[in-house]
Amino acid sequence: VTDTGAGMDLATQARLFEPFFSTKAAGLGTGLGLAIVYGIVKQLGGHIQVTSAPQQGSTFDLYFPASDEAAVPLPAQPAAAVEVGRETILLVEDDAGVLTLVSTVLSRHGYRVLAAATPAAALALVAAGDKAIDLILTDVVMPGMTGPMLVERLDALGCSRVIYMSGYAESEVAGKLLDERMVFLRKPFKQSDLLACVRRVMDSPRQPVPQSR
Incomplete structure (x- = not known):
């Protein structure tokens, strides 16, 4: 490259x-x-x-190491059901490419997306908004404020459905930043995995927001 x-x-x-x-x-x-x-x-x-x-x-x-083994074709996967919704999602991601991609996928599947490139921008969006936030989908490690710290700031607004996403393995961030009850989505993820995770959390009962570490 x-x-x-x-x-x-x-x-x-x-x-x-x-x-x-x-x-x-x-x-x-x-x-x-x-x-x-x-x-x-x-x-x-x-x-x-x-x-x-x-x-x-x-x-x-x-x-990368060379291999003499023949490529094994992957078995055909059945088409997954398309997950759609109408709820409002606060998306916080400091990588512009990921922010645009995830926002586009969610919007095309019916969700109303409030996209922010920084935690500060997310707080400003929520303060100026006229609709309740149904789900927070946020990166874990960002400049100035971690995802869990941002969620604690937003907890007073009543949004307790949260998904954290990160390029780091869950084991690498869980002990330092995340509570074991938090929902984690590992980057990179497939569109189907994103939509399924969002729908699963949306359909689950609201839970108290765990405190960040």
Whole structure:
């Protein structure tokens, strides 16, 4: 993968895959994107080589172990029932691409979506809104405020249906940020998994919001 951006010096490259390390201005990123990529590549037994220099862009070469085994076709899956709704969802996600994609999927399936790129924007949307929030769908790790911290702020408004989503495995964030009763959706997820999870939580009884850790 090659880009023609600003490039990186050696000091930046040395910290490139550290979680939460970012050269972007505050509020423009979490520093988790490349850390997640690195983790996935390592889990598959591969490695990443980075070539970059200031003002010369960057190239990421990904290497994976070769296999002599023949590809096994996946069995055909029966078409899943389409999950639709009419409720209002507060969507909070600092990755612009994920925010747009999830918002589009939910809107096309009947939901009214209030989309916010930051926790602060979410609080402002709710304060200015004229409709109750039926579900909060939020990222876990965001600049300035975690998802659980945001939910605690919104708990006074009576919304107790919450789904947390993250690129980190549930085991990596549960002990630090999440209560075991919280519903967790691992990124990346399929459209069908997103819709099924939203519908399942919507149809469940309201529960008290667990406190973040």
